[in-house]
Amino acid sequence: MNVARGGAGSGAGPRRELAEKCTACGQCAASCLLLEEIGEAPLDIACRGATVEEAFSCSLCELCTAVCPIGLSPAGMFAAKRVEAIAGGEFPIDDYRYLYPDRELNICKLYREKCNIHYQELPVDQEGEVAFFPGCTMITYGPDLTRAAFHHLAELWPRVTFLTDCCGKPLYQMGLKERGENFTAFLKDKLKKLGVRLLVTACPNCFYELRNRLAPEGIEVRTIYENWGPGAAGKGLITIHDSCPDRHEGIFAQQVREALRNSGYQLVEMEHYGANTFCCGSGGQISHFRPDLAMALTDRRLEEASDTGAGILAGYCLSCVLNFARAASGFRVRHVLDILLGQEEDYSEIKKRAKALFSGPEGEENWRRLMAE
The missing domain is CATH 3.40.50.11810 (Rossmann fold)
Structure with a gap:
C-alpha cells in the first residue's frame, strides 16, 4: 500500500488522550497483531503521530480498548487518522470506490446482478411500522437465509416490510465522514417516508451503527434474536x-x-x-x-x-x-x-465466486463498469 507517512494531526483527540494517559503496559500489544507488527507502544505512536499506512491497517475492532486497564483506544486514533488522511488527500480512497454503498453499482450490487439474486417476491420498500433490515452482506451472499429470516419475522409481524439498504458503516470506517453523514440522512428520510417505527436487524454492524443514529428519529432498532422462542432439539x-x-x-x-x-x-x-x-x-x-x-x-x-x-x-x-x-x-x-x-447454506465457495466475476474478458468489463465514474 503506497501511502503518505504520518503527520502532526494523526487523530488529534484520541491521539492526545493516548499521549497523556498511556502507560505502555503492553496489554493491547499482546492481543493485537498490528501493534505487534509496528513494534511500538500506543504511547510512542501517539507522540510521533500514526502513519496513514498504520491507520488503514487497523481492523478498528476495539480489542485494544477492551483489554486496556483504563479504556484507551488506539483504534480510535487510527480511525481518526483515516478521516484526516481522506480530508487531506493522503490516501487514494477512490481506488476502493467499488465498496461505496451509495454508488449506483458497487461490489454487492454487481454480485447480486450476476448471480440473479433479487427479492421481487418480498414487500421491498413498502410502507409499514416494522421493517426487516438484513444488511448488505446478508442480502448479497445469503439469499436463502435472508428469505427464511424474513418469513420468520412475518409470522410475528404479518405486515413487516423489507429493506435492501446498507447501514452506511463502510463509509464511516473508510474515513469518508461527510459522505457517511449524507448517506445516513438519506436513510433516515427513507425510513420516515415509509413510516417505520421498529427496525429489526440481523447484522451486529447494522444494529450498532443504526441504533443511536435513528433514536432521535423515534425509530427503535432491535436484533432478530430478541426473545427467540425454543426451537427443535439440536445436536452437536x-x-x-x-x-x-x-x-x-x-x-x-x-x-x-x-x-x-x-x-x-x-x-x-x-x-x-x-x-x-x-x-x-x-x-x-x-x-x-x-x-x-x-x-x-x-x-x-x-x-x-x-x-x-x-x-x-x-x-x-x-x-x-x-x-x-x-x-x-x-x-x-x-x-x-x-x-x-x-437452513443448510454452504458459504465455502462464495468468496471464490465473487473473485471469479473479474476473470477473463467478461471480468474486465465487470471491473470497468464497477469502477466507472
Missing part, C-alpha cells in the same frame, strides 16, 4: 465467534447463546470471546487494504476454534462467517440463523 457441540461490534455491550452474544441453548445445543467457548473476542479479519475493510494481515487474523481465530473440539463454528455476522468458511477445515462454519431456522 458449537463454539461461537463473537463479532467485534458487539464486544462492548454483548447484546448479540447473550441473545444468540440463549437461543441456541433453548434449541438444545451444547456450547463451548474459545479462549477469546465476548469482550475479548479476536477479529475475524474483515473489520475496518482491511481485507482490501491489508489482505495479508486480514488472513493472519482469520487464521488465528480458526486455530482457537479448532482448539475447542467443537464440530461447528457459528457466527452471527455473515462477513465473519464468509471469512471462516473459505479457510476452515475440521469443522463446519455456519451462520447462527442457519442453525436456528433449519
Whole structure:
C-alpha cells in the first residue's frame, strides 16, 4: 500500500488522550497483531503521530480498548487518522470506490446482478411500522437465509416490510465522514417516508451503527434474536465467534447463546470471546487494504476454534462467517440463523465466486463498469 507517512494531526483527540494517559503496559500489544507488527507502544505512536499506512491497517475492532486497564483506544486514533488522511488527500480512497454503498453499482450490487439474486417476491420498500433490515452482506451472499429470516419475522409481524439498504458503516470506517453523514440522512428520510417505527436487524454492524443514529428519529432498532422462542432439539457441540461490534455491550452474544441453548445445543467457548473476542479479519475493510494481515487474523481465530473440539463454528455476522468458511477445515462454519431456522447454506465457495466475476474478458468489463465514474 503506497501511502503518505504520518503527520502532526494523526487523530488529534484520541491521539492526545493516548499521549497523556498511556502507560505502555503492553496489554493491547499482546492481543493485537498490528501493534505487534509496528513494534511500538500506543504511547510512542501517539507522540510521533500514526502513519496513514498504520491507520488503514487497523481492523478498528476495539480489542485494544477492551483489554486496556483504563479504556484507551488506539483504534480510535487510527480511525481518526483515516478521516484526516481522506480530508487531506493522503490516501487514494477512490481506488476502493467499488465498496461505496451509495454508488449506483458497487461490489454487492454487481454480485447480486450476476448471480440473479433479487427479492421481487418480498414487500421491498413498502410502507409499514416494522421493517426487516438484513444488511448488505446478508442480502448479497445469503439469499436463502435472508428469505427464511424474513418469513420468520412475518409470522410475528404479518405486515413487516423489507429493506435492501446498507447501514452506511463502510463509509464511516473508510474515513469518508461527510459522505457517511449524507448517506445516513438519506436513510433516515427513507425510513420516515415509509413510516417505520421498529427496525429489526440481523447484522451486529447494522444494529450498532443504526441504533443511536435513528433514536432521535423515534425509530427503535432491535436484533432478530430478541426473545427467540425454543426451537427443535439440536445436536452437536458449537463454539461461537463473537463479532467485534458487539464486544462492548454483548447484546448479540447473550441473545444468540440463549437461543441456541433453548434449541438444545451444547456450547463451548474459545479462549477469546465476548469482550475479548479476536477479529475475524474483515473489520475496518482491511481485507482490501491489508489482505495479508486480514488472513493472519482469520487464521488465528480458526486455530482457537479448532482448539475447542467443537464440530461447528457459528457466527452471527455473515462477513465473519464468509471469512471462516473459505479457510476452515475440521469443522463446519455456519451462520447462527442457519442453525436456528433449519437452513443448510454452504458459504465455502462464495468468496471464490465473487473473485471469479473479474476473470477473463467478461471480468474486465465487470471491473470497468464497477469502477466507472
